[in-house]
Amino acid sequence: MTSPAAQGRGAERRRALGARFVFLGPGLFYVTVFMAIPLLLVLSYAFLKRGRFGGVKMEFTLDNFHRVIESVYVSVIGNSILIAAITTVLALLIGYPTAYAIARLPRKWRNLALVLVVLPFWTNFLIRTYAWILLLNSEGPLNKGLMAVGILHEPLDLLYTRGAVVAGLLYAYLPLMILPIYASVERLDNSLIEAATNLGASRARAFFTVTLPLTLPGTMIGAIFVFVPSLGNFIVPELLGGGKTVMIGNLIRDQFLKARDWPFGAVLALIMVALLILLFAGQAAISRRINGRGRHA
């Protein structure tokens, strides 16, 4: 019935589809097996009763969700969000100027600067966090140094505070803020800034009306990249917070490994996944507004 030409087009389309699967295949396989299936498991656990020694009993319940609104858990979640938010704001205040300055460096210096930014990632995260313990210790170089120059007379309690947790998280995730902002500043067409200047805008005005809005999508990606892992981190609160600062990450780990309440741990984990989806949806909506219809950040 169909013409030979249409058949040819059909075959071509099938071939194109085939090619797409060849390229997408490995990634698709990985995401399905190691992401989607575990996530579905976590989702299903959330609606089941806990087993006595971990695991689940195959009985449907919504009790796990009710427990989340108990005040002790609400305060842990609130505390986590607060610490992650403070970390994100500080990372933003430090990261944006840094990224902007790197993007404005002569081309040959830019790569070196970026390597320096990601250099800490080449060392184990745990070891770097232990280094902070030494640094913030009452016998550590920071306290000793401040006492030696006479600013302090007795050591400050720097370690095992909320501030130490923020400092550790900030240190850990700052590069994740810098890189996406760098990418968006570097991609920004300089003639747009010149156009703003030519139309009478001062440098500051050009920055706030052109540079900042156009780098906002990248900046929001950076903020999400810092906020989400800060929220879920359990190593830093444990090592630098000394167990006094409990964050949602610690809670989740404890539900699975200590309390052996897998369903409740699953609910807490899902809350984080939901938050992540919400944040990315918000980012996508705003960057679509900025870039106009049909274009992405």
Add this chain to the structure above:
Amino acid sequence: MNNTLLSIAGVSKTFGDVTALDDVSIDIRENEFFALLGPSGCGKTTLLRVLAGFEVPDMGSVNLAGQNLLSLPPNKRPINLMFQSYALFPHMSVEKNVAYGLQRESLGKDEIRTRVAEVLATVGLTDKASRRPAQLSGGQRQRVALARAIVKRPRLLLLDEPLSALDRKVRAEMQLELKRLQHEVGITFVVVTHDQDEAMSMADRIAVMSEGVVKQVASPVDLYSRPENLFVADFIGSSNAFHGVASADGVHVDGLGLLPGTVGASSAEATLIIRPEDIRLVEQSQAALTGSVVDTQFTGGSSTIALSIAGHAAPVLVTCQGSSNVTRGESVHLAWDASRTIKLPK
């Protein structure tokens, strides 16, 4: 009408060891449509950026209506620039793009709205006011860029390769529209272009630039009929150049003999320029040169014949009305009116 608006005097600029502008002096008159023409890398864009304030010249002065332009920061100059890439703000609607410059002047909301509406009507984009640049065609974007630049009513409007991003057909339309607009708004236009057809058809006067040097400033007709040097003669239109020794009534070329040309100084090295349309095909008895046909091109109203002449390296071009009645390999005889030729030193 002949008041000088912009006076560029002795402006030089080097980038590292590249000389972008070498002692450039140009006077641009009020309400003039002026073109800076030259091949890429000739310094015309650098000159434009000096005027806009994005580059600071090493030497020289620029005066706009008696005011020292170089002492003003770029955002305080009464000059607007239409960027080659248009540089429209992608996160703002057409209306906001156009209003941007007016908002910087702290004008009232109502006045801004009226002037934006006016200028959008002038460029015919009233119905596209709420669109984003990404939703417009190339020609429409160009008109937004133009509207954004003229809404500030600058003393001088700079246009950097305004038509290069457009396809052929839209380009011809926009040439006419730019010209019309220039008359309508009464702003002095300075256009940078590498396209001589564009410069010739739009500009009142043209500065031809090469390697940072202004080669000649003249009207399009004068540039074509009275080029002052070989660069201009070669760059503007097509021409046949014969290099030899000047004599009283022409140029003596080795191997070709005396070619009739304008009367002038003798016994110096000179080049005789003959435009293709000034050469006629004649009987052997009247011929100044004889060559054989290499190729003919029919371009509608006229034809161009390429000839090879023994002893002359470059093909000689002859333009004649209608179709040519010659065939490839045929031997033809050429003559021209000596007074129509151009004799240039060296």
